[in-house]
Amino acid sequence: MKKQLISLIHQRLKELFTSYGIEDYGFIDVQVPPDKTNGDFSLNAAMKLAKAAKCAPQKLAAEMVARLETEKDWFSKVEMAGPGFINLYLADRVIENSFNELAARTVIVEQAPAGGEKTVVDYSSVNIAKQMHVGHLRSTIIGDVLARVIEELGNPVVRQNHLGDWGLPMAMVIWKAEPEIAAIEKRGVDLTSELTLARLEELYKSASAECKENPAAATACHDYLVQLQQGDKALLDLWHKIIRISMAEVYRIYRLLDVKLFEENERGESFYRDMLADTVAELGKSGKLVESQGAQCVFLEEFKGKDGSPLPVIVQKSDGGFNYGTFDLAGLRYRTATLGAQRIVYVTDARQALHFKQIFAVARAAGILAVPDVKPLKTRSGENVKLADLLSEAVERAYQVVNEKNPGLSEEQKQQVARTVGIGAVKYADLSQNRNNDYVFSFDRMLALNGNTAPYLQYAHARICSIFRRAGLNIDEFAAAAVISQREERDLMVKLMEFSAAVSAVAAELRPHILCNYLYELAVCFSAFYDKCPVLSCEDEKIKASRLMISSFTRRTLAKGLELLGISAPREM
RNA sequence: GCGCUUGUAGCUCAAUUGGAUAGAGCAACGGACUUCGGAUCCGUAGGUUGAGGGUUCGAAUCCUUCCAGGCGCGCCA
Numbered sequence: 001m002k003k004q005l006i007s008l009i010h011q012r013l014k015e016l017f018t019s020y021g022i023e024d025y026g027f028i029d030v031q032v033p034p035d036k037t038n039g040d041f042s043l044n045a046a047m048k049l050a051k052a053a054k055c056a057p058q059k060l061a062a063e064m065v066a067r068l069e070t071e072k073d074w075f076s077k078v079e080m081a082g083p084g085f086i087n088l089y090l091a092d093r094v095i096e097n098s099f100n101e102l103a104a105r106t107v108i109v110e111q112a113p114a115g116g117e118k119t120v121v122d123y124s125s126v127n128i129a130k131q132m133h134v135g136h137l138r139s140t141i142i143g144d145v146l147a148r149v150i151e152e153l154g155n156p157v158v159r160q161n162h163l164g165d166w167g168l169p170m171a172m173v174i175w176k177a178e179p180e181i182a183a184i185e186k187r188g189v190d191l192t193s194e195l196t197l198a199r200l201e202e203l204y205k206s207a208s209a210e211c212k213e214n215p216a217a218a219t220a221c222h223d224y225l226v227q228l229q230q231g232d233k234a235l236l237d238l239w240h241k242i243i244r245i246s247m248a249e250v251y252r253i254y255r256l257l258d259v260k261l262f263e264e265n266e267r268g269e270s271f272y273r274d275m276l277a278d279t280v281a282e283l284g285k286s287g288k289l290v291e292s293q294g295a296q297c298v299f300l301e302e303f304k305g306k307d308g309s310p311l312p313v314i315v316q317k318s319d320g321g322f323n324y325g326t327f328d329l330a331g332l333r334y335r336t337a338t339l340g341a342q343r344i345v346y347v348t349d350a351r352q353a354l355h356f357k358q359i360f361a362v363a364r365a366a367g368i369l370a371v372p373d374v375k376p377l378k379t380r381s382g383e384n385v386k387l388a389d390l391l392s393e394a395v396e397r398a399y400q401v402v403n404e405k406n407p408g409l410s411e412e413q414k415q416q417v418a419r420t421v422g423i424g425a426v427k428y429a430d431l432s433q434n435r436n437n438d439y440v441f442s443f444d445r446m447l448a449l450n451g452n453t454a455p456y457l458q459y460a461h462a463r464i465c466s467i468f469r470r471a472g473l474n475i476d477e478f479a480a481a482a483v484i485s486q487r488e489e490r491d492l493m494v495k496l497m498e499f500s501a502a503v504s505a506v507a508a509e510l511r512p513h514i515l516c517n518y519l520y521e522l523a524v525c526f527s528a529f530y531d532k533c534p535v536l537s538c539e540d541e542k543i544k545a546s547r548l549m550i551s552s553f554t555r556r557t558l559a560k561g562l563e564l565l566g567i568s569a570p571r572e573m
Numbered sequence: 574g575c576g577c578u579u580g581u582a583g584c585u586c587a588a589u590u591g592g593a594u595a596g597a598g599c600a601a602c603g604g605a606c607u608u609c610g611g612a613u614c615c616g617u618a619g620g621u622u623g624a625g626g627g628u629u630c631g632a633a634u635c636c637u638u639c640c641a642g643g644c645g646c647g648c649c650a
Contacts, residue, residue, distance in 0.1 A: 044593090083631070169649085306646060324649075352645090354644095354645055355650090406610085434587080451597085456598095520597080527614065535609060
């Protein structure tokens with residue numbers, strides 16, 4: 001509808017613009033005014049073109065209004081306002097037709113042209129032998145939503161979990177865990193049920209502490225690392241076991257969160273181990289490689305260190321080993337050359353922003369083609385809160401609310417609802433915020449169930465389902481023509497038609513909170529409709545059917561939006 | 574020292590990327606018809622957008638100088 005509207009405007013105003021000597025008006029767009037009373041769409045073109053046209057904005061606007069007013073099929077009113085805004089009020093018929101056309105479709109988001117862009121989304125990126133804490137929530141959840149949204153728009157998506165599984169910390173864990181694993185296996189019991197991730201983390205911490213105090217321990221760990229990286233079979237075996245124990249717990253949390261990461265998405269540092277030498281050799285060929293204090297580096301003028309001298313990106317350490325930059329370069333090469341990515345989205349901690357800037361700059365300098373897109377995220381305090389604890393607390397609190405609000409549900413239903421509501425609340429709390437500033441972690445904020453929260457959206461969804469349940473109608477198969485008889489119906493229909501744009505904006509700007517905001521506004525519109533427009537008791541059959549249709553499409557849109565946020569929408573709660 | 578980032582209502586956040594009278598939620602207070610779920614709805618109150626200067630028809634947004642917080646800066650990832 002918006003597209004057609006814009007092309008209509010261009011067409012109708014072309015002559016006027018050329019008479020003022022303006023040829024370049026293709027950028028003219030309509031926007032939705034913040035205040036509903038200023039029309040369905042507004043144009044600020046008169047103010048933008050005034051200078052080029054050598055004409056007062058209000059005069060130009062008045063002439064534009066005169067030409068648009070004649071489109072009676074489209075507009076019920078066209079007016080000039082303020083310094084030269086033009087407010088467009090669409091005819092109800094236009095809204096009805098576009099709405100009915102949209103509601104009849106099976107796919108309600110506009111698809112990317114030509115099969116879309118192949119996109120790699122790098123997110124979560126957990127470290128082996130470390131429990132997930134609340135700080136991991138953002139990368140994991142935001143990455144998951146971005147992947148879903150980009151995919152929904154018709155782009156092929158490859159998800160990558162860049163595990164930290166090939167550095168010194170791994171060697172330290174192996175070194176400490178080796179005797180424990182041997183003991184457990186000697187007893188003949190199942191390793192994974194005996195050795196937990198929490199225990200592995202303890203082992204890592206004690207090894208780390210020991211290495212700091214005791215040089216012999218540090219040497220031992222370093223030896224283990226070298227042997228591991230050289231392919232020592234016994235160590236590789238232990239390494240593999242530790243990864244599986246660690247990831248088993250991570251997957252338990254992914255499943256709880258409904259995050260779409262699986263073993264097939266694991267592309268940890270170890271995955272690139274055989275590509276590192278090649279990557280460095282390629283840099284050598286490009287002539288960018290410089291030896292400095294025994295290490296192989298790339299120096300880039302745009303990055304300065306503490307003393308103002310250029311900062312190196314170290315790609316090979318003086319002992320011949322590779323460090324994290326090399327893994328990321330190899331990853332970049334793999335993703336572009338092998339996977340054929342046209343777009344790569346990195347969802348990482350903001351503290352790594354400089355690191356990735358450097359990596360991308362090195363890749364560009366060396367001619368590794370890429371379209372990198374870093375989404376940096378800010379640090380947060382409260383990292384000591386374990387994600388698993390937060391989630392179980394969320395489910396527990398939600399259970400108490402369900403138990404109180406809807407005691408009629410079966411025990412099993414209550415638990416199911418508690419899960420979707422509790423987990424949904426936590427995810428939404430994180431997703432709905434955009435700003436990268438630091439904040440103090442708060443249970444109460446993360447677990448709120450009132451106001452602008454996931455349960456509010458879920459509640460709207462459940463209420464719609466309830467209407468159809470009462471009417472004995474199948475909500476998924478219902479179809480009727482929508483007509484406008486009241487303002488709230490119109491507002492809701494207009495809002496529903498903005499869904500696709502909201503989804504596209506998330507993919508373009510990599511900001512999931514846009515979708516949260518949209519869905520909240522949608523639910524607010526629905527609540528107003530629900531309050532003012534009785535459905536089942538409506539006596540006019542045509543209007544009743546229309547309201548059922550509007551309700552059913554609202555449900556569909558809410559459910560799709562929540563699905564893209566990775567939050568499920570129960571039919572009863 | 575250099576670089577990145579943030580500062581909006583008591584608190585947590587928005588603001589269609591330069592547009593109209595800066596909007597929500599929470600907390601507070603006051604209301605909601607014998608109709609579909611009160612996890613809801615409506616209303617009241619709350620602001621010099623950290624401060625100053627600049628750019629222009631128009632600034633929370635861009636430039637500049639300060640102030641305050643957070644983060645990063647050679648072989649850890």
